[in-house]
Amino acid sequence: MQLNLDAVPMGQPGILHQYAEKLVAFEYTRGNQSKPNSLLFIGGLQDGLCTVEYVADLVAALQNSDWSVFSLVLSSSYNGWGVGRLGKDIDEVAQCVQYVRDYKRQLFGSGKVVIMGHSTGSQDVMHYISCPNPRPRHPVLDKNVEPLMRSPVDGAIIQAPVSDREGILWVLKAGTERDSPETMREIYRKAVADAKQSTYEDGDRVETVVPLSVTARIGYPSSTAVSSRRFLSLTSPDSPRTPDEDDLFSSDLSDDQLQQTFGAIGTRELLSSKLMVLYSGRDQSVPPWVDKEVLLKRWSVAAGQDFWHQRSMVIPNASHALSDCDQAEPRRILVERVTGYLSEVGTRV
Known part of the structure; x- marks a missing residue:
């Protein structure tokens, strides 16, 4: 497939859908063209509408297909990730999946729904298809929340499924322009100890926040408040022995631990086809000690051939979000892998 990236328009026509209270999804459309099948795209930390450039490539490539692309806005989108969590994310994704199914059913009678995640969106996709249904309740944050039952999806794709924990360990090992490795390790050690000691306050009803001066030096945006609970989930300091919710893709997780995620896909019965994984070969967030090909092989073994798509791959020279100037290939x-996957899913009975 030949794709002229210069021809992809900066603006995109579409429909803004409100799929839940205060939550929207943008469906890319052209004219009155309506399509029975749907690709739901979930971005990573700090992402929102139009922040992942290659989505425009997918929209252009699928223009003459039976697939429309939806870009989801979750409560954790943009700066909301600092106090977000995967459990709440998948409840919201479940709401969008059901909304889109109902919406398309009114127009076509039926249609396929595939979820695709980029970066932390990959954690959302994996959590959606592998954790218990409904998900476990959080002892503090779900006191007045009933986790939702998730309906099955027809396909799942994860792109740039990186480990936030290993990314931080790389910073601690290499240091920064401002701080030596020794200084970074001391900042991190104290931040983890403080977060563990005081994760909540006011009778465990309010989350505490890690000081911006600390999270910014570790590498998070200085404009985003990060709760102690999310900080501990992303850094997962007790891994690999006891990984936290966000630690799904670290290279040092054991085979037994991978059975709780990749290996659980089949037992949950929430994925009707196979999982496609597209790892970026030059991902800036991945430490040099991670062997990407070996990692994909371990994931494929854990998932099993019935739930692992054989066209999963490490994309050569791909950066994290494929947004650098040398990313045309x-x-x-x-685009070729995703459109091929969607074509397969679309023809499944």
């Missing part, structure tokens, strides 16, 4: 490969 990696983006072409990504």
Whole structure:
């Protein structure tokens, strides 16, 4: 497939859907063209509408297909990730999946729904298809919340499924322009100890926040408040022995631990086809000690051939979000893999 990236328009026509209270999804459309099948795209930390550039490539490539692309806005989108969590994310994704199914059913009678995640959106996709249904209740944050039953999806794709914990360990090992490795390790050690000691306050009803001066030096945006609970989930300091919710893709997780995620896909019965994984070969967030090909092989073994798509791959030279100026070929490969996958799912009975 030949894709002229220069021809992809900066603006995109579409429909803004409100799928739940204060939550929307943007469906890319052209004119009155309506399509029975739906690709639901979930971005990563700090992402929202139009922040992942290759989505425009997918929209262009799928223009003459039976697939429309939805870009989801979750409560954790943009700066909301600092106090977000995967459990709440998948409840909201479940609401969108059901909304889109109902919406398309009114127009076509039926249609396929595939969820695709980028970066932390990959954690959302994996959590959606592998954790218990409904998900476990959080002892503090779910006191007045009933987790939702999730309906099955027809396909699932994860792109740039990186480990936030290993990314931080890389910073601690290398240091920064401002801080030596020794200084970074001391900042991190104290931040973890403080977060563990005081994760909540006011009778466990309010989350505490890690000081911005600390999270910014570790590498998080200085404009985003990060709760102690989310900080501990992302850094997962007790891994690999006891990984926290966000630690799904670290290279040092044991085979037994991978059975709780990749290996659980089949038992949950929430994925009607196979999982496709597209790892970025030059991902800036992945430490040099991680062997990406070996990691994908371990994931494929854990998932099993019935739930692992054989066209999963490490995309050569691909950066984290395929947004650098030299990414035309990696983006072409990504588009080819995703459109091929969707074509397979669309023809399944």
